[in-house]
Amino acid sequence: MDVGHYAAEPGVISASGRPEFEYNRDLALEVKAELERAGLQVRMIGERGDYAVLHHRTRDAQGAKLLVSIHHDSVKERLLPEADRFSGFSLFVSKFNPKAGQSLACASAIGAQLRGAGFTPSRYHADPVLGESRPFADEPNGVHYYDNLAVARSAPMAAVLVEAGVIVNREEERRMLDPEVRRRIAAAVAGGVRACLGKEP
Numbered sequence: 001m002d003v004g005h006y007a008a009e010p011g012v013i014s015a016s017g018r019p020e021f022e023y024n025r026d027l028a029l030e031v032k033a034e035l036e037r038a039g040l041q042v043r044m045i046g047e048r049g050d051y052a053v054l055h056h057r058t059r060d061a062q063g064a065k066l067l068v069s070i071h072h073d074s075v076k077e078r079l080l081p082e083a084d085r086f087s088g089f090s091l092f093v094s095k096f097n098p099k100a101g102q103s104l105a106c107a108s109a110i111g112a113q114l115r116g117a118g119f120t121p122s123r124y125h126a127d128p129v130l131g132e133s134r135p136f137a138d139e140p141n142g143v144h145y146y147d148n149l150a151v152a153r154s155a156p157m158a159a160v161l162v163e164a165g166v167i168v169n170r171e172e173e174r175r176m177l178d179p180e181v182r183r184r185i186a187a188a189v190a191g192g193v194r195a196c197l198g199k200e201p
Ligand SMILES: [Zn+2]
Pocket: 004, 005, 011, 012, 020, 071, 072
């Protein structure tokens, strides 16, 4: 379980001014708790905010069956004034990951669980104007290909990047701060992980 970003480079700054790293850490710890309740072994990476070197994350994930990197989303800089229009979760996998098929299966399972829990894919990352033309790998479940995504590409095991919600949207940020919403997201992510790892012999 990889906590996106680190203390000195904390990622997106939310609508209210809270750094993304803090959202990532809170959610990742909640997913960890859900997975451990289900009997899975979890190794945390970066929860103390000290992983400045990206390849140390994949190095320290060695031996895991799956790397899940937790993030919260933003929009293009010129769209920030309209950020309240953008909401929802997104999932990313790399075709260059050596376990690309399993990465996609896990991302799809996580997306399906999130949808089942009432969350909606953001979809804008596929758009050439609103997003970055990231093609859908599994459109209904909000999964995109992002082939050069460093952590997913260089991981020796299956890897999925989760953008849990758009924290530059004021309303969505309020939802992301709600412990009950966070618990439901964590339960869905953990459920997807369990579903896809369960299929692995
Ligand atoms: Zn991020």
